[in-house]
Structures are given as structure tokens and as C-alpha cells.
Amino acid sequence: MKHPQTIDYAHHVSCIDTEQQRPGLACCYLMRSGDRYAFVECGTSLSVPGLLRVLEQRGIGVEQVAYVMPTHVHLDHAGGAGLLMSRLPNAQLVIHPRGARHMIDPSKLIEGAAAVYGADQIPAMYGQILPVAEQRVIVAEDNFRLDFSGRELLFLDAPGHARHHYAIWDAASRGLFSGDVFGLSYREADGPQGPYLFPTTTPVQFEPEAWARTLDRFAQLDPAYVYLTHYGRVGNVPKLAHELRRGIASYERLARHHAAAPERHARIKEAITSHALAELRAMNAPLSEQQARALLEFDMELNAQGLEVWLDKQKAA
Numbered sequence: 001m002k003h004p005q006t007i008d009y010a011h012h013v014s015c016i017d018t019e020q021q022r023p024g025l026a027c028c029y030l031m032r033s034g035d036r037y038a039f040v041e042c043g044t045s046l047s048v049p050g051l052l053r054v055l056e057q058r059g060i061g062v063e064q065v066a067y068v069m070p071t072h073v074h075l076d077h078a079g080g081a082g083l084l085m086s087r088l089p090n091a092q093l094v095i096h097p098r099g100a101r102h103m104i105d106p107s108k109l110i111e112g113a114a115a116v117y118g119a120d121q122i123p124a125m126y127g128q129i130l131p132v133a134e135q136r137v138i139v140a141e142d143n144f145r146l147d148f149s150g151r152e153l154l155f156l157d158a159p160g161h162a163r164h165h166y167a168i169w170d171a172a173s174r175g176l177f178s179g180d181v182f183g184l185s186y187r188e189a190d191g192p193q194g195p196y197l198f199p200t201t202t203p204v205q206f207e208p209e210a211w212a213r214t215l216d217r218f219a220q221l222d223p224a225y226v227y228l229t230h231y232g233r234v235g236n237v238p239k240l241a242h243e244l245r246r247g248i249a250s251y252e253r254l255a256r257h258h259a260a261a262p263e264r265h266a267r268i269k270e271a272i273t274s275h276a277l278a279e280l281r282a283m284n285a286p287l288s289e290q291q292a293r294a295l296l297e298f299d300m301e302l303n304a305q306g307l308e309v310w311l312d313k314q315k316a317a
């Protein structure tokens with residue numbers, strides 16, 4: 001039986017590939033405190049067998065998992081929550097107040113994903129999306145503190161990418177589990193100047209002003225590391241935060257520039273793709289243009305869609 005790729009970091013944090021589309025695209029984290037474990041993110045239902053195999057391979061009993069903590073309810077992070085919870089008898093689901101009802105009744109999430117990807121794509125992309133029983137759900141308000149067997153976790157409301165998004169501050173590792181709100185950064189693009197990081201403006205709640213405030217709060221914590229869901233742990237946090245802020249500003253500018261174009265979607269998508277390619281070239285990233293386009297295609301499509309939703313909301317306001 002094949003096992004997902006894993007990376008073990010210090011402080012009992014491991015990255016597990018959730019095997020969505022390609023290796024290195026999306027991960028979840030397994031954290032240990034004493035003899036108990038917690039998952040941050042869970043991938044889709046299709047990811048769950050792999051996560052269970054990792055537990056088995058490491059001799060971790062399913063009853064030792066105390067928490068499942070999806071950072072937000074986008075399906076690549078939380079789609080597998082119902083199935084995973086059904087296999088973990090003692091686990092509680094910790095979720096943002098705006099996400100809780102969608103975990104208990106996932107029908108709106110399924111509809112939302114169908115609107116973005118097409119209903120026929122949902123089973124192949126996400127498998128079956130199961131509900132979580134309400135009595136197993138812990139709602140994490142802003143500044144909620146969770147005592148995970150002596151390892152304190154602080155939950156911060158973290159809008160900008162989605163309003164149902166929290167981030168988790170793990171003081172033990174001085175690390176922040178950021179979901180999608182610290183952007184995307186793929187290890188294939190790492191060059192001599194380090195990682196390349198760019199915004200994720202997936203529909204439908206990109207809010208640049210709220211995002212800036214979220215990054216201000218993160219900076220106050222002075223993280224040594226950020227644990228990205230897409231993909232893996234990164235250091236040099238102030239530099240990357242600066243690049244993310246610049247990236248968000250560029251996205252706003254490019255989207256506005258093409259707002260009235262007849263082929264708005266295609267123009268915005270090409271503009272943000274060209275912007276990324278230029279930055280990768282400037283950083284001497286080890287990718288040809290063709291490789292970089294292939295690596296970023298899926299995100300650029302979603303980012304362009306999300307920027308269009310943002311433009312339309314501004315017009316309506």
C-alpha cells in the first residue's frame with residue numbers, strides 16, 4: 001500500500017501530502033502533544049485513507065487523535081472532515097464560527113464548489129462529502145485558546161482569503177498554521193533566493209483590506225515559521241509577508257486595469273500569470289516558462305475568478 005509523502009519538522013509537527021491533483025500541492029499537518037495528536041486541515045475525503053495509513057504506519061491509534069482543525073471550509077481543506085471524523089472516535093472538530101454550520105450540513109459547500117468547478121467534477125475532485133455531528137464541533141471564536149495536552153494553541157480570526165478562516169498560533173514551535181491566508185508557495189519554484197509566494201484569491205471572499213489587518217496581527221506574533229497548506233513550512237516570515245502584501249496590491253491593480261475589458265476573465269488571468277512568470281524569472285527560479293505555467297495554471301484560473309467576483313462587488317457597492 002502506498003503511503004503519502006511526509007516531512008517531519010521539529011516540535012512534533014509533520015507535513016502529510018493530501019494527494020490532491022499532484023504531489024506537493026496540498027498538505028495537512030499532524031501535531032503531537034504527549035500521547036495525543038491533532039490534524040490541522042484534512043484534505044478531501046479522497047485524502048482520508050492516506051492520512052489513516054500514516055497513523056497506522058507510525059503506530060498511532062485512531063483513538064489518540066483529539067482534534068481535527070480545518071483552517072477554513074474550502075473543500076481542499078475541510079472536505080474530508082466528515083469522513084475523517086467518522087474514523088476517529090475521540091476527535092473533536094475545531095472550526096471557525098462562520099464555518100461550523102457548513103460542517104454540520106455540507107450541502108451549501110457542495111453547491112458552492114459545483115458553481116466554481118461544475119457539478120460533474122465534484123465526485124472526482126472531492127469524493128463524498130459527509131456531515132460532522134454537531135455535538136463533536138468546537139466553535140473557535142477569535143482569540144480562542146485550546147489546551148492541547150499542555151500545548152497551547154491560539155486561534156485568530158483571519159479574514160482576507162475567506163471570512164470563515166482562522167489561523168492557529170502554536171507557541172511551542174513559534175509557528176503559524178495559515179491555511180490559505182499567507183498565500184501559496186510551491187517547493188518546485190524554490191530558487192537561490194528562497195521561496196516564491198503569491199496570493200490566493202479563490203472565489204468568493206477576497207477582501208484586501210481585511211487581509212492587510214490579518215497580516216498585521218500575524219506580524220505581532222513574530223512567527224519563526226509559517227505552516228502553509230500549499231505547501232509546507234517556510235521561514236523568513238517578514239520577507240515573505242512583505243512579498244505577499246506586494247502581491248495582493250499587484251492583483252488589485254491588474255484586476256482594476258482589466259475591469260472593463262471585453263474578455264475580462266482571460267485578460268486578468270493572463271495578467272496575473274505574466275506577473276508571476278516575471279517574478280519567477282527575476283528570482284532565478286528553476287522552472288522553464290512552460291513548467292511555471294503548468295505549475296500555476298489551476299491557481300491562476302481560481303485567482304482570476306476570485307478577482308472578478310471582487311471587482312463585481314466593488315461595482316455593486
Ligand SMILES: [Zn+2]
Nearest residue numbers: 074162180202
Ligand atoms: Zn481556501
